[in-house]
Amino acid sequence: YLYKAMDYVLDEFPDARLIVVGKGFLKRYYKLLISEKSEKNIIFEEFVDTDLLPSYYCTADVFVSPAVGGESFGIVLIEAMASGTPIVASRIRGYRQVAKHRYNAFFVKPKDYRELADGIIEVLKEDELRKTIVSNGLNEVKKYSWENITMNVLDYYREIMRKRLDEIK
DSSP: OOOHHOOOOOOOOTTTEEEESSTTHHHHHHHHOOOOOHHHEEEEOOOOOOOTTHHHHOOSSEEEEEOOOOOOHHHHHHHHHHHHHEEEEEOHHHHHHHHBTTTTBEETTTOHEEEEHHHHHHHHHHHHHHHHHHHHHHGGGGGGGGHHHHHHHHHHHHHHHHHHHHHHH
């Protein structure tokens, strides 16, 4: 869907580049979906060490995740937020757990490459929207720090222990 969306993005931003990070067994198949118009603007980086991923997020003008489902938790969105990168992503359950439309991400209908392109273009064109998404993302991501997660887990354990003790009494 993102490869198809690139044709429309390039109409508005002819110098746009899509950098695809990650090794996938369907890469050959996906390359067949890329139009002649977009092929010189799409770069495949293959496997990238996790230590280098933040540099990819930080240098991106927008992070795009057109997932169609199966994402149990939006960790990639949290990584993008922590890097101060605006997000355009599919409106799927796992992503809606960590982000809100036009607040800290821009959601689009899954499997709709035209809406995906429109979302990317809008985020790239609208400075205030982009700033809002980045600012709110940086604030939102704080609740996913290890310190906060650890405290939430400990609080949960304490609550369960209290309930069990009350049952015993």
